[in-house]
Amino acid sequence: MASTHFRSRISITRLAVYILAILWLLIALYPFVFLVQNSLKRLMEFFTGNVWKLPEVFSLVNYIEVWTSNFPRFLFNSAFVVSISLALLLLAGSSAAYGLSRLKFRFSRVFYYLFVGGMTIPVHITLIPVYIITRRIGLYDSLWALIGPYIAFNMPITVFILVSFMGGIPKSLEEAAYIDGSTKWQNFWHIVLPISRPAMTAVGIYNSVILWNDFIFPLVLISARTKRPLTLALWNFQGEFGSDVPTIMAALILSMIPLLIFYAVTRERLIEGLVAGAIKG
Amino acid sequence: MKKRSEFLSAFLFVLPALLVYLFYFIIPIPTSAYYSLFNWNGISPDMQFLGFGNWIALFNDPVFWKSFINNITLVIASILIQLPLALLLALLVSSRLKGNKLFKLLYFVPMMLSAVAIGMTWNFIYEPNYGLLNSLLSGVGLESLTRGWLGDPNLALGAVIVAICWQYIPFYMVIFTAALAGIPGEIMDAAHIDGASKVQSFFLITVPLLSNTIKMASVLSLTGSLKYFALIFVMTLGGPNHASELMATYMYKQAFTTFRMGYGSTVAVFIFLISFLLTVIVLRIGRRRALANG
Numbered sequence: 001m002a003s004t005h006f007r008s009r010i011s012i013t014r015l016a017v018y019i020l021a022i023l024w025l026l027i028a029l030y031p032f033v034f035l036v037q038n039s040l041k042r043l044m045e046f047f048t049g050n051v052w053k054l055p056e057v058f059s060l061v062n063y064i065e066v067w068t069s070n071f072p073r074f075l076f077n078s079a080f081v082v083s084i085s086l087a088l089l090l091l092a093g094s095s096a097a098y099g100l101s102r103l104k105f106r107f108s109r110v111f112y113y114l115f116v117g118g119m120t121i122p123v124h125i126t127l128i129p130v131y132i133i134t135r136r137i138g139l140y141d142s143l144w145a146l147i148g149p150y151i152a153f154n155m156p157i158t159v160f161i162l163v164s165f166m167g168g169i170p171k172s173l174e175e176a177a178y179i180d181g182s183t184k185w186q187n188f189w190h191i192v193l194p195i196s197r198p199a200m201t202a203v204g205i206y207n208s209v210i211l212w213n214d215f216i217f218p219l220v221l222i223s224a225r226t227k228r229p230l231t232l233a234l235w236n237f238q239g240e241f242g243s244d245v246p247t248i249m250a251a252l253i254l255s256m257i258p259l260l261i262f263y264a265v266t267r268e269r270l271i272e273g274l275v276a277g278a279i280k281g
Numbered sequence: 282m283k284k285r286s287e288f289l290s291a292f293l294f295v296l297p298a299l300l301v302y303l304f305y306f307i308i309p310i311p312t313s314a315y316y317s318l319f320n321w322n323g324i325s326p327d328m329q330f331l332g333f334g335n336w337i338a339l340f341n342d343p344v345f346w347k348s349f350i351n352n353i354t355l356v357i358a359s360i361l362i363q364l365p366l367a368l369l370l371a372l373l374v375s376s377r378l379k380g381n382k383l384f385k386l387l388y389f390v391p392m393m394l395s396a397v398a399i400g401m402t403w404n405f406i407y408e409p410n411y412g413l414l415n416s417l418l419s420g421v422g423l424e425s426l427t428r429g430w431l432g433d434p435n436l437a438l439g440a441v442i443v444a445i446c447w448q449y450i451p452f453y454m455v456i457f458t459a460a461l462a463g464i465p466g467e468i469m470d471a472a473h474i475d476g477a478s479k480v481q482s483f484f485l486i487t488v489p490l491l492s493n494t495i496k497m498a499s500v501l502s503l504t505g506s507l508k509y510f511a512l513i514f515v516m517t518l519g520g521p522n523h524a525s526e527l528m529a530t531y532m533y534k535q536a537f538t539t540f541r542m543g544y545g546s547t548v549a550v551f552i553f554l555i556s557f558l559l560t561v562i563v564l565r566i567g568r569r570r571a572l573a574n575g
Binding site: 013018020021024025028029030032034035046047050051052091092093095098099103106108114115118120121122123124125126127128130131132133135148149153155156159184188209212213214215216219220230231232234238248249252255256259260263267268272274278 | 287288290291292293294295297298299301302304305306307308309310312313316323324369370373374376378384385386387388389390391392393394395396397398401402403404405406411413416420447451452455456459479497501504505507508510511514515529532533536537542545546549550552553556557560
């Protein structure tokens with residue numbers, strides 16, 4: 001008697017868990033379903049029909065319109081800026097982390113705190129000077145304008161994570177190599193960097209998402225249409241396509257696809273990277 | 282002599298990162314403070330020195346104070362809405378739910394998309410004529426509740442906060458899920474044997490054990506909410522009539538729409554000082570607690 005009562009209570013909790021889990025799934029993902037189903041409608045059908053209905057004719061015409069409005073160019077711009085920034089950031093960041101964690105030199109603590117202190121500083125304090133500097137050095141409205149700020153702003157978290165990882169690598173590994181006449185640079189490049197691969201991957205995943213999604217630097221430093229990265233282009237689509245709502249929805253979906261593919265590949269590693277980066281930052 | 286060359290060769294590893302960092306991040310901070318003393322459009326060579334004129338104007342600017350209050354509202358609402366829902370979701374994905382890994386992955390999707398994409402998606406949810414929310418309401422016979430969510434000064438801030446929470450809840454869910462996994466199963470079993478109900482053991486065991494995580498999540502929410510920009514910018518531009526204005530959107534508009542660079546810098550320095558102050562307070566409290574415990 002007691003046990004059947006107990007079992008039915010358990011199954012009620014289980015049912016509640018499933019209902020809540022599916023309810024939140026709808027809240028989290030239905031907006032995207034809504035975008036997809038309406039982006040496949042023609043303009044007339046969208047404005048005369050019911051937004052909950054599936055399209056009468058599945059039409060890719062809106063996607064074609066977005067794709068031919070320079071979309072590949074915007075995609076390329078984002079990929080270009082993110083890959084160059086990321087490569088330089090990882091190179092400069094790992095080398096700095098090596099210097100700060102494994103070569104104790106004068107003031108190395110001071111430099112470490114200078115880097116790490118940047119994690120708490122909001123980006124807005126630097127926007128105006130960065131804008132002015134960028135204009136003065138003639139990089140305004142060029143993709144190269146974004147690379148310097150991207151390296152600088154993600155340096156604190158990169159240095160922090162890499163220093164804490166490299167600090168844990170045993171000294172003995174390098175000492176043996178020094179005896180064999182190897183230089184600091186060789187030790188960094190051939191011993192410490194390969195061992196640091198897990199940390200480099202985590203930092204790389206975190207930074208790629210943050211850089212890919214950034215909006216404020218392109219907003220401030222880029223104005224020409226052909227120079228826009230994806231986020232800025234997407235925002236401008238709102239004005240360019242005006243009331244052609246299904247086309248804007250198609251642009252939104254298209255813009256999400258690269259990240260969704262990246263997510264499908266990295267899965268938990270992306271989640272952990274994003275959360276770890278934010279907690280430390 | 283040897284010491285100096287040792288220093289130089291080690292310093293060279295740090296130098297490239299340091300140069301870029303100083304140029305684009307550190308030097309701009311005092312530069313902003315300097316600009317805040319001038320009336321300047323950012324382009325003309327003519328900078329008019331005001332002393333603390335911008336600062337006096339800032340403290341007498343009702344729109345600025347409105348944005349400051351909105352920021353505080355955002356902080357409090359974020360903590361009160363995001364953390365409980367995130368904890369609930371964390372309990373769901375930590376329970377013996379079939380496919381809980383997949384649920385967790387799918388819940389996280391909004392978190393990794395750009396604020397621009399999320400903001401535009403929510404614009405379509407709130408749109409008065411064909412928007413998802415209004416068509417849902419009229420679909421279930423609640424036509425009287427339909428309205429222009431982002432166009433109503435009384436609702437705009439709330440509407441934006443809902444969108445922010447929707448995006449960030451999965452982030453805190455992941456933090457809580459990790460913390461829940463750290464609670465030893467034996468504690469729960471012992472409570473169960475002692476006759477504690479699930480609800481009792483949640484409030485009397487789980488929540489106290491998570492208190493450090495909850496504090497950390499509140500701090501993240503607090504410091505993060507001072508930086509919110511893109512989502513609000515895309516959804517309302519701070520409008521209507523500054524109803525959803527935040528310090529960051531106000532700073533952007535002053536500097537880059539009306540080109541009052543001096544005044545924009547003043548707002549920026551204020552944001553910096555507030556963040557700095559909050560960080561110092563949080564670190565102090567953390568240290569005092571560590572001393573008390575140690």
